[in-house]
Amino acid sequence: MPFIRLDPPTPEAGPELFFEGRPLRFRPGETVAGALMAAGVTAFRETPVSGAARGPWCLMGACFDCLVSIDGQDNQRACMVAARAGMKVRRQIGARRDAAGAGK
C-alpha cells in the first residue's frame, strides 16, 4: 500500500464507501481523496481531451484534477468532499468540461 496510516488502526467495523463497486474502509474525518489514496488508488479519472490518467495534484481544492463521480454526480473534488459511509465513488472518464463545472 503506497501510504502508511500514522494513527492507530481502525476498529473492525469502520465505515466503508464503494469505489468502482469495491468496498473500501476509511477513517472518519478523511476526504474521499485521502481514503482512495490510502487504499492505493492513484488514477482518479481520465481526461476528456486525451484520455490520460490523472490523480490529485494540489489536494487543497485548487486544481480540480481529482474530479470523481460521487453518487451519480460528476465533477466532485475528491480532495474537498468528506468520505461518508455507503458513498458510491467512481472514476470520472471524460465528462464535461466547461468552466462553471456545472454538474447535472
Next chain:
Amino acid sequence: MSRWDAIVIGAGPAGIGGASLLAERGARVLLVDETPGPGGQIWRGIETVPESRAAILGPDYRAGAAEVARLRASGATLAFSTEAWRVEPDGTVWLRDAGGLRREAARHLLVATGAMERPVPLPGWTLPGVTTIGGLQILLKREGLLPRGPLALVGTGPLVYLYAAQCLTAGKRDLVLVDTARPGAMLAALPHLPRALLGHGPAYLAKGAGLLWQLRRAGIAVHTNARQIGIEPDGDGGLVLRFLGRGRHRLRLSRIGLHEGVIPETHLLRSLGCRMLWSAAAVAFHPARDRDLCSSLGHVHVAGDAGGVGGAMVALLEGRIAAMAILERLGHQVDPLLVSATRRARRAHLAARPLIERLYRPAPELLTPPDEVVACRCEEVRCGEIRASLAAGAAGPNQLKAFLRCGMGPCQGRICGPTLAQLTARIRGVTMEEAGWLTVRPPLRPVSVGEIAALASEEP
C-alpha cells in the same frame, strides 16, 4: 435578510485574527471557510488532530490552538464546509453548503483566502503519483498519511524542508531532496541579510537552519542545482525522475512531490475586479492594498497570504490590522496605540521575508517550460501551442484562453494562469503587468444549474 457588519472569507490565521477582533469589539461578523473547521493551511485540523500527529507537525502547528480558542470565544458566527462561490463588490456573498445555496450581505468584506502553491509545469508533472509537496503535507495533517516507499521532494522553498523534517519525525527515511535553487541564490540573497537580522528575522533564520540541520544529521541525500527535470512512468506503477545535477541522475521512486513556493490565491479578488500588481521579488501577482490593507475597492480588505505571502504570524496580524480599519469605518473607537503596535509587529515578522524570497526564487526556466510540457492541466494545452499562438499575435492570457481553451476548464486557470502570463511577457517582450492575468467570472466553485434554479424559486 439583515446585513452583517463584515463577512470574512477564509478561516486561516488571517481570517481568524480578523474575525476574532471584529466580534470581540461587538461587530456582527460571519466567517466562512470551505474546509470543515478553522485553521487554514498551517493549522489545518487543529481542533480534531490526534496528539500523536500534532507532535509530528511541530510547535508552529500547535500554536494555532490558542488562536482558534479565541475565535470560538469571540462570538463571531462561524460557517464551515461553506464555499463562497460568488462575491460582489457591494458586499453580497453567495454561499454553498450541505443545505444548498444562500446569499448573505455585508457592509465590509475581509478576504483572507490565503495562498496556493506555485504550479510547477515540467515534463511528467501530470502523472498520477506526482503531487505538490503541500498536497503531501495536507495528507499528513488531515488524514495522517505518510507516503510509503522511496519519495523525492523536488523544488525549493521553506515548505520543502519543513515537510521533509516532518517526514523524518514521523519515521520516514527513504527520502531524497532534489533542490532546484540555483547556486547563485545564496550570494544574491546576501544583501538582504542585514534586514533579516532585525525584528523577528533571526527566529525565522534559526528555524530554517534547524530544519536543514535535522536533515543533515539524518543523512538525507540532497542533490543540488537540479535542472532539466523530467518524470516518466516506470511501468509497474512507479515513477522515474531524471535530472541534471552533479552529473545525470535517474531515480526510481514510488512518489514525487514538487514545490516552488507559494503565491497569493487571487481568484476571488480578480473576480471582484480588484487592482492587481506584480511583485518581481515574490514572482507573483498580488492585490494593491493601502496601509489599512484595503484593496482598490473601498469595502474590500485583504489580509494574509491572499495579499502577499508573509507566513502565518503576518497573516494573523494583518487580519487584526484590517479588522481595526473596518471597526473604525463602522464607527467604533480603536486605540491608535494598538494599531501602531500591531503594524510594528507585522513589520518585525516581515524582516526576513526579502531574504527568504530571494533565497528560494524559482529558477527562471521553470517559469517558462519547454514546448512539450502541458501548461493547462484541464484542457491539456502545451507550452508549444501557447508560444505559437503568442507568436501569431495573441495579446495575452485572455486571448490565449479564447484561442486555445487554456484556462477554460474546471480550475478556471488557477493552475495555468501564471504560466500564461510568464510566456506572454517573455514572447511579446512586455512586463508582467502588461501581460496581465486571466479574468475570472463566477461561479468560483462548481455550482449546478439545478442548485441555482432551486435558489431562484425560493427567493421572493
